[in-house]
Structures are given as C-alpha cells and as structure tokens.
Amino acid sequence: MHDPVLRPVLTASVVLGAAVGVFGISFGVGAVSAGASVAQACVMSLLVFTGASQFSVVSVIGAGGSTLSALSGALLLAARNGAYSLTIGRVLPGSVARRMVAAQLTIDESTAMAVAQREPRAQRTAFWITGLSVYVFWNAGTLVGALIGTSVDPVTFGLDAAFPAGFVAMVWPVLGHRRGRVAAGLGAAICLALIPVTPVGVPILCASLAILVGIPAGHSPERAPGRFPETPI
Amino acid sequence: MSWALVLGLAAGAYAFKLLGFFALGQREIPAVIERCMALIPAALIAALIVKDTIGDGQHLHLDERILGVAAATVAVWRRAPFVVVIVIAAAVTGGARAITGA
Numbered sequence: 001m002h003d004p005v006l007r008p009v010l011t012a013s014v015v016l017g018a019a020v021g022v023f024g025i026s027f028g029v030g031a032v033s034a035g036a037s038v039a040q041a042c043v044m045s046l047l048v049f050t051g052a053s054q055f056s057v058v059s060v061i062g063a064g065g066s067t068l069s070a071l072s073g074a075l076l077l078a079a080r081n082g083a084y085s086l087t088i089g090r091v092l093p094g095s096v097a098r099r100m101v102a103a104q105l106t107i108d109e110s111t112a113m114a115v116a117q118r119e120p121r122a123q124r125t126a127f128w129i130t131g132l133s134v135y136v137f138w139n140a141g142t143l144v145g146a147l148i149g150t151s152v153d154p155v156t157f158g159l160d161a162a163f164p165a166g167f168v169a170m171v172w173p174v175l176g177h178r179r180g181r182v183a184a185g186l187g188a189a190i191c192l193a194l195i196p197v198t199p200v201g202v203p204i205l206c207a208s209l210a211i212l213v214g215i216p217a218g219h220s221p222e223r224a225p226g227r228f229p230e231t232p233i
Numbered sequence: 234m235s236w237a238l239v240l241g242l243a244a245g246a247y248a249f250k251l252l253g254f255f256a257l258g259q260r261e262i263p264a265v266i267e268r269c270m271a272l273i274p275a276a277l278i279a280a281l282i283v284k285d286t287i288g289d290g291q292h293l294h295l296d297e298r299i300l301g302v303a304a305a306t307v308a309v310w311r312r313a314p315f316v317v318v319i320v321i322a323a324a325v326t327g328g329a330r331a332i333t334g335a
Contacts, residue, residue, distance in 0.1 A: 022316040036234040047243035052274060057242060058234075059281055064290050067238045071245070077277055078246040083262065083270055085253030092254075103250040158326030161301030164285035165322030168302065169309050171278040179268075180275045187276030191283045195293055207280030214268035 009113065009126045016109055017133035020051075021141035026162045027054055028145020033154040034062025038146040045142035049135065050107050052170060053077040059163055060201040069201025076208050084111040091123045105131030179213060186210035297333065301326030 024045065031041035036058065048054055053074035060070040085106045091114065092102050110131035117123040154160055174180035187207035194203035262270075286302045287293050305322035313321070 019315050022319065026319055031234075034234065036239075040234055040236065040239050044239050044242070047240070048246045050246050052278065053242065053246055056277065056281060057238065059285055061234050061238070063284065063288065067235055071238055071241055073277060074242050075245045075249075076273055078242075078249050080270055080273060081246065082249040082252040083267065085250050086262065087253070089253035089255075099254045100251070103254045104247065106250045106253075156327060156330070158297070158301055158323040158328070158330065160285075161298045161305070161322040161326035162319045164282045164298065164302045165305030165318055166315075167278050167282045167285065168306050169315055169318050171275060171282065172309050174272075174275040179272060183272040183275040184279035188279040188283045191280035192287075192293075195284065195288050196291060198291075200290055204277060204280050204284060207276050208273065210276035210279075211269040211272040214270075214272045215265055217264070217268075 006122065006125055009117070009122065010129055013113060013126070013130040013133045016113070016130060017137035020109065020134045021137035023051060023166060024138040024141020025145035025148070026159070026166055027051065027058070028142040028147070029149035029152075029154060029159050030055070030062070030145075030163050031058045031142075032146050032149035033159070034058045036061075036146075038143075038150065041146040041149075042139065042143055045139045048078075049104060049138065050078050050081055051138070055163060055166065056204070060204060063200045065201025066199065069199065069205055073201065073204045073208075076205075080108075081106055084108070087111060088114060088127060091120050092127065102127070102131070105135060107131070107134065109134050179218070182213045183210045186213065297326045297329035300329050 027045070028041050031044070031054075032038060036044070044054055044057075056077055057070045057074040060073060061067075085103060088102065088106050088111060089099070092099065094102070105127070110127050113130040114123045114127035117126045149159075152159075171184060175184060187210040190207045190210060191203040194206055198206070282302070286298050287295055301322040301324075304325040305318050308318045308321050
C-alpha cells in the first residue's frame with residue numbers, strides 16, 4: 001500500500017495489535033488461573049471483546065466475588081463503548097450486517113485511531129484495520145495465554161502482579177487531567193476502605209461512585225470527555 | 234466461572250456497542266452524563282489496582298505483589314512499552330518470592 005494517508009495507519013494498527021496480543025496473553029493466563037476454562041477465556045475474548053471489562057470480571061471472580069458483582073462492574077466498564085459507538089456510528093454508514101460487525105469492533109483502540117484521522121475515508125479505514133487487527137491479536141493472545149496458564153503456576157512466576165501492572169498502564173493516560181486524578185484517587189480510597197467490610201466485588205462497584213466528581217461543569221478548557229478514548233485498552 | 238457470566242457479559246457489552254449504531258442515532262448524550270462516563274475507567278481501574286495489589290479476598294495483605302506493581306508503575310512513568318511493564322511486574326514479584334522463599 002502506497003497511499004500516504006493510509007500507510008501510517010496500517011503500520012500503527014499492526015503495532016497496536018501486537019501490543020494488544022501481549023495483553024491478551026496476560027488475560028488468558030489470568031483467566032484460567034482465576035478458574036475459567038480455556039474455552040471460557042477464548043469465548044469471552046471472541047464475544048465480549050473489551051479488555052478492561054474482561055480483566056475486571058476475571059479479577060473479581062478470581063478473588064471469590066459473586067457473579068452479580070463481577071458482571072455489574074464489568075458492564076460499567078463496557079458502557080464507554082456506547083459513547084464510542086455514537087462517534088463511530090456517524091462516520092460508518094452501511095448495511096445492518098456491516099454495522100453489526102462494526103459495533104463489535106468498537107473499542108478504545110479502533111475509536112482512537114479513527115478519530116485521529118481527518119477525512120471520513122481515512123477514519124473508516126483506520127477503524128476497520130485497527131479493529132480487525134486488535135480482534136485477531138487479542139483472541140490469538142488469549143488462546144496462547146490460556147494454554148500457558150494451565151501449565152504454569154501463576155504465583156511462582158509473579159503473574160498475579162501482571163494484572164494490576166496492566167491496570168496501571170491502562171489508568172495512566174486518564175491521570176493526565178485533574179478530574180481523572182480525583183476520580184482515580186477517590187475510587188482507590190473507596191475500594192481500600194471497603195475491602196475488609198464488604199463482600200468481594202462490592203468495593204469495585206462502590207468505587208464507581210467516584211465518577212460523580214464529573215457532575216460540576218467546571219471552568220477548565222478540557223475537551224468534553226467521553227467521545228474519545230483515554231485508556232489504551 | 235459460570236457460562237452464564239461469560240454470555241451475560243457478552244450480551245451486555247455488545248448491547249452498549251450497538252447503541253450508537255442503531256438505537257441512539259444522531260442523538261446527543263447530555264454533557265453531564267458524558268463527563269461522568271468518561272471517568273468510569275479512572276474510578277474502576279484505580280479500585281482494581283488497589284484490590285489486586287494489596288487485597289486478598291476480604292483482607293488487606295501486603296506481599297511481593299506491591300514490589301512488582303511499584304516497579305511496573307515506574308516503567309509506565311518512564312513510558313516503557315506495555316510488554317516491558319508486564320514482564321517487569323512479573324519478574325520483580327516472582328524474583329522477590331524466590332528470594333524470600335514465599
């Protein structure tokens with residue numbers, strides 16, 4: 001491909017996909033050590049396909065949390081894809097089937113790559129290439145990780161620290177603005193305070209109350225958030 | 234982990250993704266909802282970091298994980314690639330356990 005606009009998009013989406021593949025491996029390892037079967041880990045990546053929610057579910061279930069608390073927290077994290085779909089839906093017309101496929105690929109990475117382009121044609125191309133690249137790598141990574149996870153002891157190799165480390169990388173970009181820092185600090189504090197006194201999973205749900213710091217309109221020139229992805233996964 | 238959870242999450246997550254393509258059309262989300270939704274990852278992921286670093290079921294438990302996550306945080310701050318962050322976290326945590334015999 002020699003198109004000067006699309007070539008960098010292609011390169012970036014493959015690099016991004018490869019990085020996501022590593023993340024997929026850590027998800028696969030974590031999922032099976034939290035009690036999921038290889039099939040469950042793979043089906044989750046194929047059908048759910050939104051990293052933060054999948055990590056959250058595995059993390060809560062692995063610690064002994066209830067299905068309901070795991071599901072609620074994960075769905076809250078998945079809600080932002082609804083905001084992305086508003087943005088992508090506008091630049092991606094097409095048949096019902098086409099939009100249904102596009103919807104499944106509407107995640108942080110594909111949205112970020114699409115909105116970074118100027119013209120609609122490049123936006124659509126960036127969306128599809130990135131979405132498909134991430135889909136392939138994420139699922140391949142999950143399978144590899146799930147197979148590794150059944151054959152190594154995660155604690156011996158320190159793989160239980162891989163999850164929170166991945167979360168640190170995910171949360172880092174949102175700490176760039178003040179509201180993100182306040183919400184993160186409050187969320188962490190709520191979780192810390194509730195771990196000893198509530199069932200597993202509940203502290204994560206209650207931490208979502210920290211998003212209420214977004215209510216005041218504020219005077220800062222921050223771009224209206226929500227439309228654009230701020231986490232890498 | 235139950236299949237109901239896997240499939241329930243799949244259905245719910247897909248429903249959110251379909252929203253903008255079909256249900257909401259050209260409608261705008263109120264700005265206040267948008268501002269709050271944008272903070273969901275910050276609030277929840279920060280909580281997950283706390284839980285996975287020093288939580289152990291319903292107890293707080295300081296162990297080698299905190300060293301690995303601290304090292305990973307430095308790596309993230311130094312803009313290390315994702316794979317390096319993960320490897321550092323696992324290597325420091327696993328290494329510390331090997332040394333302490335935990």
